[in-house]
Amino acid sequence: MGEVPGLRERKKLRTRHALIAEALRLFLEKGYEQTTVSEIAMAADVSTRTFFSYFASKEEVLLYNARENLDRTLRAVAERRSDESPADLLARAVGLVFTTFAEDAEVARELASINQLVMSVPSLRAQALLLLFDTQRQLADALHRVCPDELDLIEASAAVGAVIGAAKLAGFVSLKRGDSSEEMVEACRRAADIALAGVRAVTIPEP
Known part of the structure; x- marks a missing residue:
């Protein structure tokens, strides 16, 4: 059973x-x-x-993955470890998404195809942009909620916007130049790491 x-x-x-x-x-x-x-x-x-x-609709077929990734990331943020800095927490939460794509080639290929299609249809592009803003807002709220003494809401928003924005843009650039789905995922991860380095530089408490 x-x-x-x-x-x-x-x-x-x-x-x-x-x-x-x-x-x-x-x-x-x-x-x-x-x-x-x-x-x-x-x-x-x-x-x-x-x-x-x-x-729920044709549109949901293309955007379901983004919603699932948001739920996974929010759960990770809510389960902050006692020894995690805000930047390390954000890195772990976002890293879960990259790990999923890296471990499942079919999901990575689906993501690449979906991104290409979304960018080619104006109505889908507008909806994806709204979803991206909402994702960043919810993640920033969650990060601030678990790190209230280390990040105010503006700082949390800046950190989330830097990391998610970097990953998204790098992914689209990777696809535009003809990279494989695996190369696209790696480009997203690399861009997120670069952004996280900046977040760490400004969130380390002064001695």
């Missing part, structure tokens, strides 16, 4: 990946606006009802 939840979870992951893969294929072949939810479900060999048990 103990193996059943694991098997069920793997089946759910396969179905979700199938929906994403077919949605991306159809978006690229037909165009985002021209593709319907019914077509995505049919291509993935599931019902439309099953599609909506995984995603």
Whole structure:
């Protein structure tokens, strides 16, 4: 009986990946606006009802990963270790996302394809930008909440904006020059490390 939840979870992951893969294929072949939810479900060999048990809309297929990453990062921040500085906490929280992409090549490829598609569709680009701002705001609030004596809200916002902004921009630049999904993830990680070095330089308490 103990193996059943694991098997069920793997089946759910396969179905979700199938929906994403077919949605991306159809978006690229037909165009985002021209593709319907019914077509995505049919291509993935599931019902439309099953599609909506995984995603609320076509848009959600492309943005679900960002929301999951935010939840994972917020949980990590809330579980601050007693010996962690604000910069080390931010590094660990953001690093969890990079580790996920580095360990799962399929997820990394999905991310690369999604980013390329989002940047090519104006309505998706606008929604992704709003989501990015909201992600940074929530993460800055969480960081300030667990480090109230070390960072005020402006400092927490600056730290989060520097790290997330650096990683996002580096990822888009990497894709634009034709890098692989693995190279894109490494570019994001490297950019985040550079930004974190700056955060550490300004958050180290004076002697």
